[in-house]
Amino acid sequence: MHADPGPESPRPLDADALRRELVEGPGAPYTSLEVLEEVGSTNAEAMRRAGLGAADRGVLLAEYQASGRGRLGRTWTAPPRTQVVVSVLLRPGAVSPTLFGWLPLVTGLAIRDGLVAAGGVDATLKWPNDVLVDGGKIAGILSEMTTVPAEGDFELRLPALVVGVGINVTLTREQLPVPHATSLALSGGTTDRDVVARAVLEALAHRHEQWRRCERGSGSTISDELMAEYSAACSTVGAEVRVELPGDVVRTGRAARVDREGRLVVVTPDGELSVAAGDVTHVRPAAGRWGG
Structure with missing residues (x-):
């Protein structure tokens, strides 16, 4: 069933502006960015596109996610345009699988960074990657892996990773999925979803690049810098x-x-x-x- 945002709904994300800032500009960190009006799951769609050859560092956002998924098979949904829902496709290349377990933690650190920078809230982390404000969960993260065909004539499959994030922006107390959740609106933070999306995607790009560099600088193990920064942010x-x-x-x-x-x-x-x-x-x- 299609979700009707209604006349009182917040304005849609500005996909063109986000693309100009994050895809088209000099040194832009992403290769593509698309905003879908409605999707079952941004992670599932990103995984599907990965199998069809989608490029590394592609971004999918959704105004409404009908079948959001979390850890342990949990499902959730929220009214249209009340969250920032985003999935990023990563083709990790030479990054050792020994580093894959750190990707959800690094992603959580990035979401915390983005919300502190743009959201006007004092966010912290609950291990492994729940993002909290005033003890309430404001964001959830789901990381998934698949394998995709390598380029060329060889029958080789390489890993592709998708990190999905749902950030509560304008949800009211009655709209929260669980009693211990919160939103930027309830926490006194910004309710401008374009600002939140840009800041979070910039932070994700920075932290994911740090994670990739661990392969070159730390011998296939997490760097001391990332360990220390994660630990400092983790309540x-x-x-x-x-x-x-x-x-x-x-x-x-x-x-x-x-x-x-x-x-x-x-x-x-x-x-x-x-x-x-x-x-x-x-x-x-x-x-x-x-x-x-």
């Missing part, structure tokens, strides 16, 4: 946490650090526990809310 580090694992297994302790593999290292009464994002159902504060 989980140093907090007392409750880690919920599959099978109703719960561990509590202090989140001491994020390691080279992007795992959260928790000091428990039984010793250190290193947990990967894919192995965790939830990481929650032991008491109260996350810092904003």
Whole structure:
């Protein structure tokens, strides 16, 4: 069913202006940018286009996403033009698969950077990549991988990565998908979606380029610079946490650090526990809310 934005709907994104700034200008970081009026999932569409040969650093935005997807198979939606919904296609080339696990974390750091720069809010990260303002989730991220045919005559398939982001901009309290979410409007930030989209895409380009450079400068491992900057932005580090694992297994302790593999290292009464994002159902504060 097509979503009717209605007469009171916010104005649409200015696709031409975003393309001029992010695709067509000198040193522009992206190869293409398209704004879709409606799509099931920007990630699914970007993955489909990757299989058809879409270029590295292509951007898809949507005014309305009918079947948004998150971690652990969760689905969500929001009224048209109330979010910035964007997916970026990356063809990582020579980047080692050992660095792929850090891409969701680096993406979260970029979203936090963009919102701080343009959103007028004090955003922070909850490991691995939830973006919070005043303890409420303001953005969600989903990273996915597929393989696509290599160029030339060889029957070789290479990885393609898609990072998808949904940022709550003008959602009201009643429109939020879950009670612990928030939006830029509710947090006193900017509600100009063009400003948010541009700042977030610029931050993504910068952080993704840092991530790619790790292959050349750090021996296929995350750089000290990115580790330090992520850790400084992550409110989980140093907090007392409750880690919920599959099978109703719960561990509590202090989140001491994020390691080279992007795992959260928790000091428990039984010793250190290193947990990967894919192995965790939830990481929650032991008491109260996350810092904003």
